[in-house]
Amino acid sequence: MLVGREDLLAEVRAVLATTGRVVLTGPRGIGRSALLAAAADPAAAGRPVIRIAPSPAETHLGLADLLTQAAPDDFGALPARQAEAVDAVLCRGEQRPIDPLALRLGALALVRRRCRPATAPR
Incomplete structure (x- = not known):
């Protein structure tokens, strides 16, 4: 149970549903994992949930998994130093x-490009 986080939990569930x-x-220690666990409750979400929660020694593994989901064109838009790091x-x-x-x-730029809302064709 999340005490004092009911509004935030409702907002997270609404975003997930949308x-x-x-x-x-x-x-x-602020409670991100507890909030995600509550939001990802299979009864509430109604679909499978995949979470990446690497240990501090494995942080690049979760990041690598996330970055592999970026479109190839997105990498070309990165400045050279960011592209090298990625x-x-x-x-x-x-x-x-x-x-x-x-x-x-670089990771932030890729995530922002990937999460940009799709625009309707005219």
Whole structure:
């Protein structure tokens, strides 16, 4: 049971019902996992739920899984440093140390492009 989070839970469920996906962010220990568990209750969602929750040592594994879902054209739109960092996580190209800021910015850009609402053709 989530105490004091009923409104947020209702909002998360409404977004899931509308879009089929949701991303929660916030500091460690704020209750993201508990909120997702409540929102993903099979009786409430009515469909399978896939969650990525890697341990701190495996954070790049979950990120790599997410990045592989981006469209190939999206990668070409990234600035060079961001593209290199994303390629390193996906084990493509020359392997070198990952620039954490470039990786965050590149991943954010890819997620934003992928989650952009579709526009209706005219």
